[in-house]
Amino acid sequence: MSGVRRSDPYDDEGPGPVREGGLWRALGGLTTRGRSFLAAGIAAGACAYVLGQPDLLRVGLLLAVLPLACVLVVHRTRYRVSSTRRLSPSRVPAMSQARVHLRVENVSRLPTGLLMLQDRVPYVLGPRPRFVLDRVEPGGHREVSYRVRSDLRGHYPLGPLQLRLTDPFGMCELTRAFEASDTLTVVPRVDPLPMVRLVGESAGYGDSRTRALALAGEDDVIPRGYRHGDDLRRVHWRSTARYGELMVRREEQPHRARCTVVLDTRQSAYHGAGPDSAFEWAVSGAASVASHMLERGYACRLLTDTGSCVPGPDGPGGSGGFGDDSSEAAGLLLEALAVVDHSANEGLSAAYDVLRGGQEGLTVAFLGELDDEQARLAGRMRQRTGGAIAFVLDGRDEGAGAEGPLRTLREAGWTAIQVLPGDHLADLWRQADRYHQHEGAGR
Structure with missing residues (x-):
């Protein structure tokens, strides 16, 4: 949820927005x-002067003075009103709803009149919500919400x-604005993925985990004190008896597996725009894979x-941009994908320069249209020590021109999957597993 935002636009002593004239x-x-009353009053006064009717002049004065008096009353109104906006949630997936809660409180000693509220929202979020609040007693508050x-x-x-302030007769209406605003973050849609064992992955925790000092002998063990959450199976009983407190083996600490999600954002690589475009499918796929791998315990x-790499080199993990804190890394990744846009790049050389450092782990790439040169460059991105999966979104005649890049990637050791319009990532995720098993059986 977002933080509390307050302002007092009608407080003569406190800060507030600039009064409008x-x-x-x-x-x-x-x-x-x-305006009709004022025009009728002026017309009645003119007729009274021409016709010499003093009674008509009195009526004209009444009609003209009433709206002017209402203007003066509304203009002189100095309510002290505070507002609070709360978003639930403040970060929502695309095609999902969020609720905005508004709280208006009268902090003055006088009751308010009729209040009409309107919150400014972008057009893509829907129409501007409007509310009418009855008289708010001193120290009272009203709460409204919209989606x-x-x-x-x-x-x-x-x-x-x-x-908006108005008088009881509806003659005058003035609009004042609070100062505070909030930001709603709409992140890509995250689709759940099945649990499959993909090519090249090794669990960070489990029977196949890598140990930091796996070859150390019993006499070479460097124990440390037991910490809350340590597995009791890692207790080193000889050191525990020696020091009189629980000690665990350092070499039992697993090396966390890593995953790099590569997203091709080149504008020339995608066709179409909008929520159903190939580029938005790739962004949603990258968010889904990253979230899935973080849930499985990967540093992603x-x-x-x-x-550009998220998390950055100095972010969570601090080592090549890998995030060790799953919750923080997931937030950073979704925030970055919420605003990612097309790039003007013509090639993938910048991403290749980052990957050729040899970071161990699984690589999952979402690639757009590739020519022969870029397909060969993408093929060299594959890590020698890890697996590589590529989802290729080629819009040329519904993927008819993607056979060459797919063959190039597969020859380079990638598990390359072609993405066609209407395909679901969960099905392609299973297909990648079946493709790897088929390749393994054929060797």
Whole structure:
């Protein structure tokens, strides 16, 4: 949920938004009814002067003075009102709804009149919500809420909240605005993926885990003190008896497996736009794979064709951009994918320069249209010590031109899967596992 945002737009002593002009500008707040009364009063006064009817002049004065008096009253209104906006949740997947809660509190000693609220929201989130609040007693508050939904990922500003004041006769209406605003983050849709054992992956924890000092002998063990959460099977009983406290083996600490998700963002590699475009499918796929691997205990990072890496070198993990804190890394990855856009790059050389460092682990790539040169370059991205899976989205005649790049990637050791319109990532994830098993059986 977002933080609390407050402002007091009608507090003469406290900070608030700039008041919108003086009395002359307040006259612009006359409603159709107010303008009609004023015009009728002026017309009645003119007729009374021409016809010499003093009674008609009194009626004209009443009609003209009433809207002007309402303008003066509304203009002089100085309510002290605070507002609070709360997003639930503040980060929502695309095509899902979020609820915005508004709380308006009267912090003055006088009751308010009729208040009309309108919150500013971008067009893609839906129509601007409007609410009418009855009289709010001193120290009282009112709470309202509305829903927003976006099919497009990104950052969307909410607010500032606008408050419209009106008189009991509906002659004048003035709009004032709070200062505070919030940001709703719409992240890519994350699809659940099945649990399969992919080519080249090794679990970070389990029977096949890599140990830091696996070849150390019993006499070479360097124990450390027991920490909350350590597996009791790692207790080194000889050291425990020697020191009189629980000690665990250092060599029992597993090496966490790593995964790099490569996202091709080149504008020339994709065709179409909108929520159902190939590029949005690739962004959603990258988010799904990254989330899935983090849930499985992997240290995961996102790499684009521009060479940018999330988490960054100094982020969680601090080693080549791999995030060790799953929750923090997942948040960073989704935030980055929420705003990722097409790049002007023509090739994948920047991503290749990052990957050729030889970081061990699984590589999962989402690639757009590839020519022969870029297909060969992508083939060399495969880590020698880890597995590599590529999902190729080629829009040329529904993928008819992708056979060459797919063959090049497979010859380089990739498990290359062609993505066609309407394909689901979960099915392709299983297909990658079956393809690897078939290749392994054929060797």
